[in-house]
Amino acid sequence: MATKKRGPVGRPRGFDADEALERAMLVFWEHGYEGASLASLTDAMGISTTSMYAAFGNKEELFRKVLERYTEGPSAYLARALGEPTALGVATAVLTGVVRTTTRPARPHGCLGVQGALATSDPGQGVRDLLADWRNDGCCRLRERFQRAVDEGDLPPEADPGLLARYVSTLAFGIAVQAASGVGSDELQEMADAALRGWPLS
Template sequence: MPGGRPRAFDADAALGRALEVFWRQGFEGTSLTDLTAAMGINRPSLYAAFGNKDELFAKVLDRYLDGPGAYAVAALAAPTAREVIERLVRGAVELTAGDGTPHGCLTVNSVHACGPDAAFARDLALGRRMAGEAALRRRFERAGDLPGGCDPGDLARLVHTLTDGIAVQAASGRSREELDRVAELALLGLLGGQARL
C-alpha cells in the first residue's frame, strides 16, 4: 500500500531553522508565524511533521543539547575535575558568545524568561538542566583531584551558576573578549595557577 505524499521540505533543515528562532527569540517570544516563516512551511506541515509548538520545542531542545550544547557532555569525559571545569567554562563562552549563533543559551533563556503560559517549555528545559547538573555532580564524585572537604554537589552548582552567568551576560550584549576575560578570572579563582592566562 502506498504511503502518504512525501514531504516537500527538508525536515532536518527546518528543525535547524526552528532552533535558531527559539534560541534568538525565546519560547514565548516565538510565534507560530515566526516558525513557519523561518522553516519555509505552512502550519499544517509544521503540525504534521513536528506536532504543536510545545512538541516542536522539545525536538529543538534535544537538537540543541545534542548539537551546539554537546560540549557539556563531552567535557565530562575529561580526565580530571579541573579539566572538566575548564572545558565547561570555556565552552559556555564559545556557545553563548561565539560567532555564528545567537547570543545566550536556549535552556537558560527558557527557564528564566517564561511566564505561566510557557510552563511546558520552562519545565522541560529545567529538567534537562537539572539532569546536566546531576551528571556533573556524579562526575565530581568520581574525581580524585577535588580538594579535601569539597562537596561535589556544591561544586556542580557553582560551575552551573558560573556558566549560567556567562550565558546571561552574553545575551545582555557582553562581547566574546569580555567573557573570555571573565572566564580566565573565574578559572584562576577556581583552579589556581592551572588557568591559562
C-alpha cells in the same frame, strides 16, 4: 501480464525536516519560547502551519525536539567536557564551551536553555519545567563527575562535589546571560579564567 505494484499513495513531505528543525532552533534560541510565534517559526522553517503540526506536533512538542537538537549540537560541549581527565579540566572545558557557544557570530547569543522560557506565561509552564529539568540534569552530571574526582583523589576529600557543580553551572548560566546582553567572548573568557583560579586541588 503481471501488474506493476504501486508504492504507498501519499503526498511527499516536500521539505527537509532536519533543516526545518535547525531553523526552528535558531528562532527559539533568539526569541525564547513565548517570543517565537507560529508565524515566525513556520516562515523560518519554510513550511505551512499544517505541515509543522504534521511533522513535529504542536509548538511545545516542536520545542522539545529543538531542545534535543540543541543538547546534541551547540550544547554538546558539556558531554565532551565530562570526559576531561581532571575536575579542573572539566570545569575549564564547560566554561570555555559556554563562552564559545553563546558568542558565536553566526548564531544567536546567549543560551537556549537559559533564555528559552524566562518570560513564559502559565500556558508555557510545561516548557519552563522542561528547561528547569534540563539545567538541573547538567548540574547533576557535573556533580557525579566531581564526586568521581573526589573518590579518585583528583579533588581533595573535603571538596563538596554538589557545591562545585552548582558553582560551575551558575557561572555558565551567568556567562550566557552576559553574552545575550552583548558582552564579548574575550571579556567573558577572562572572567571564566579568573573564576577558576581558586579551584581546589588535591
